[in-house]
Ligand SMILES: [Fe+2]
C-alpha cells in the first residue's frame with residue numbers, strides 16, 4: 001500500500017504569524033507531497049511495500065542498494081514532515097508538564113536550558129537538516145541530522161523536531177534562522193510531544 | 202601550469218594585479234590579466250581579513266532570472282555572513298597570510314578547533330566570490346574558443362553539457378553546488394554538499410551554481426529546475442573562458 005500525504009491537522013494559516021500560510025501551503029503541498037511521491041516511486045514493487053516507514057528507516061541497510069539513497073532521502077522527508085505537522089499547533093507554546101517535564105529537567109536542568117540547547121542545535125546545523133528532541137529508554141536528549149536523515153536511523157525516537165531547511169522559513173524570515181527558531185517555540189504542541197514521549201516508552 | 206590547485210594561480214594573479222608584488226608560487230602563471238584589475242580592486246588582497254567583494258553589477262541586473270531581492274540578501278547577508286565568520290575563525294591563527302584557495306586546498310593543515318568553521322565559511326566565501334563573477338546581465342548563449350572545444354570534447358556538445366550540468370544541479374539533495382571544473386585542461390561536472398568546493402580536491406571550479414534554497418526560494422520556491430534553466434541565461438561565458446584559460 002502506498003504511503004499517503006497526511007492532511008495538515010490545521011488550516012494553512014493557523015500558525016500565523018509564526019509560520020506564514022504561504023510557507024505552510026508550499027511546504028506541505030509541494031515539498032512533503034514530493035517526498036511522498038518519490039518514496040512511493042522508490043519502494044513500489046519491492047519487498048518494502050507493506051512495511052511501516054519507521055521499520056524501513058530503522059534498518060536502511062536492509063533496503064536494496066539501488067534504491068537506498070532514494071528511500072533514505074524521501075522516506076526521511078516523508079516521516080520527518082509527518083511528525084513536524086503534528087508537533088505544532090495553533091494552541092501551542094508554553095512548556096511541557098508531567099513526565100515529559102520531569103525528563104527535560106532531568107536531562108537539561110530546566111526548560112530554559114533545554115530551550116537554549118535545542119535552539120543552538122537548530123541554529124548551528126550547517127546547510128539543510130533538522131534539530132530534534134529524542135527519547136531513548138525514557139531519557140531525552142537534543143541532536144541534529146543533515147538533510148532528511150532522522151534519529152530513527154540511529155534507533156532513537158524523535159518526539160520533537162524543527163525543520164531548518166531554508167524552505168521552512170525563507171519566505172518569511174530569509175536568512176534570519178534564529179528568528180524562525182524563536183518563533184517555533186510559540187507553536188510547539190507540547191501535549192502531542194508528551195504523547196509521543198509516553199508512547200516511546 | 203603546476204599541479205597545484207589551480208584556482209590558486211588565478212587568485213595569486215589577482216593579488217599580483219592588486220599589489221604588484223610577486224610571490225614565489227607564481228612562476229609560470231599567465232600574466233595577461235589587465236582585465237582582472239577591476240575585480241582585484243574590488244576583492245582586495247586575498248588574505249585575512251577577507252573582504253566581501255562588491256557585486257560586479259546592480260542587484261537588479263539579472264532580473265527576471267534572478268530577482269533583485271534575492272541578490273541583495275544573498276550578497277549582503279549570506280555572503281557577508283560567511284566573510285565575517287571566516288575572518289573571526291582565522292583571527293590570530295597562523296593562516297592570516299594565506300590565500301583562501303591555499304587554505305581550502307589543504308584543510309588538514311587548519312587547526313582542528315577552527316577547521317569546520319573555516320571549511321564552511323571559507324567555502325561560502327570563495328564559492329560566492331566566484332558565483333557573482335560567472336554571471337552577468339550580458340550573459341547566456343554558449344562559450345567560444347578553447348572552452349567550447351573542451352566542452353565539446355568532454356560532453357559531445359554544448360546541449361549535452363547543459364543537460365548534464367542541469368541534472369547534477371537538480372540532483373543535489375539538500376544544500377550545495379554543482380560545478381564545471383577544470384583539471385589540467387579537461388572539464389568535468391561535479392557537485393559538493395553545503396559550502397564544500399572542488400578546491401578541496403585540488404580541482405579548479407570555473408562555473409558553479411548555488412542550489413542552496415536561499416539562492417532561489419523567494420522567486421522560484423520549490424521549483425529548483427526552473428531556477429537552473431534560468432541560470433543559463435545569465436552565465437558569463439567570457440569570464441568562464443578566462444578562468445578556464447587561467448587554470
Ligand atoms: Fe521541510
Ligand SMILES: [Fe+2]
Nearest residue numbers: 279411413416
Ligand atoms: Fe548562497
